[in-house]
Amino acid sequence: MSKIYAFEDLMAPVFTPFSRDDLSLNLDVIPAYADYLAERGIHAILVNGTSGEGMSMNVEERQKVTERWKEVCSTTCQELMVQVGGAPLPDVLKLAAHADxxxxxSLLCLPDLFNKPNNVKEILEYLQLVSNAAPNTPILYYHIPAFTGVNVSITELFSEALKSNLVPRFAGAKFTHSNLEDGASCLRVGGNEDSHGPYSAFLGSDEILLGAFALGFNAAIGTTFNIMPDLGKSIQRAVYMKQYEEGQQFQWKLTRAVRAITKHGRWVPTMKAAMNLLSDIDMGPPRPPLKCLSPDQEMEMKDELSRILSD
Incomplete structure (x- = not known):
């Protein structure tokens, strides 16, 4: 069985730019944003995910973001994945049909966030409903237990998907978790000890990129690929060349940078602030209930990142 979705590289979960005046969408910056990423070797985009505050937007806004990125990616030749979950099922189906x-x-989909699934079969049944609304597009499961509270074995999910074929266009998962035993194992479902199976697994945890790539991951979706993509690319290259000591240096620098960013608050607002500080692309503020950083926090973050990244 061949891969349904075979992208192998780094993908940026892009921020959604909001106006500083009224928090409305500011889609005019997207062409420059796409060029900024492409020039830095990032050739794939995830929209409306966690970093993109997809769950803080209504259906119409999420559709507009998808449409604008599709238009731009058609020019830049960047891959486009759209996260459609995190809303009532009728809205999820509408978003899936629109993306299709x-x-x-490809599509990425969270589990239902209120009526949480209890096992992998319930996840696949939910994905089946979503996939039926998007008959032409591969779909991946968004595994992020720290946010969803749904923590299942992705190895078990892949195994059940392969055995049941309940979701014919099921293509894999975004694996935002630190359990690399499960991560390395899920890659080989449907394959063997020496080769991957038909499903893709995108690592979603920036701080363990080196370990995941060493264990066989060949794709990742990381927020820091927006802000400091050169570090992610350097880790990726070090593993491919089996230069693990050099890779450790890049990984430790990336981990230190993540700590310098996130010590000021929650993941999304701190990462969005770092993007604003270290690039010429104005992402604007996060939407409430997420809170902006204070000027003092931003100054401290900028100074510390400058020291770390210049080492």
Whole structure:
């Protein structure tokens, strides 16, 4: 069985730019944002995910973001994945159908966030409903237990998906977790000890990129790929060249940078602030209930990042 979605590289979960005046969408910056990422070797985009505050937007806004990124990616030749979950099921189905109509490359979908699934079969049944609304597009499961409270074995999920074929276009998962035993194991479902199976697993945890790539991951979706993509690319290259000591240095620098950013608050607002500080792309503020950093926090973050990244 061949891969349904075979992208192998780094993908940026892009921030959604909001106006500083009224927190409305500011889609005019997206072309420059896409160019900024492409020039730094990032050739794939995830929209409306956690970093993109997809769950803080209504259906129409999420559709507009998808449409604008699709238009831009058609020019830059960047892959486009769209996260459609995190809303009531009728809205999720509407978002999936819209993304399918836009001819995006793949869908990513959270589990239901209120009526949480209890096992992998319930996850696949939910994904089946979503996938049926998008008959032309591969779909991946968004595994992020720290946010969803749903923590299942992705190895078990892949095994059940392969055995049941309940979701014919099921293509894998975004694996935002530190359990690399499960991560390395899920890669080989449907394959063997020496080769991957038909499903893709995108690592979603920036701080363990080196270990995951050493264990066989070949794709990742990391917020820091927006801000300091050169570190992610350097870790990736070090593993491919089996230069693990050099890779450790890049990983430790990336981990230190993540700590310098996130010590000021929650993941999304601190990462968005770092993007604003270290690039010329204005992402604007996060939407409430997420809170902006204070000027003092931003100054401290900028100074500390400058020291770390210049080492």
């Amino acid at each position: 109509k836009c001819d995006v490359d």
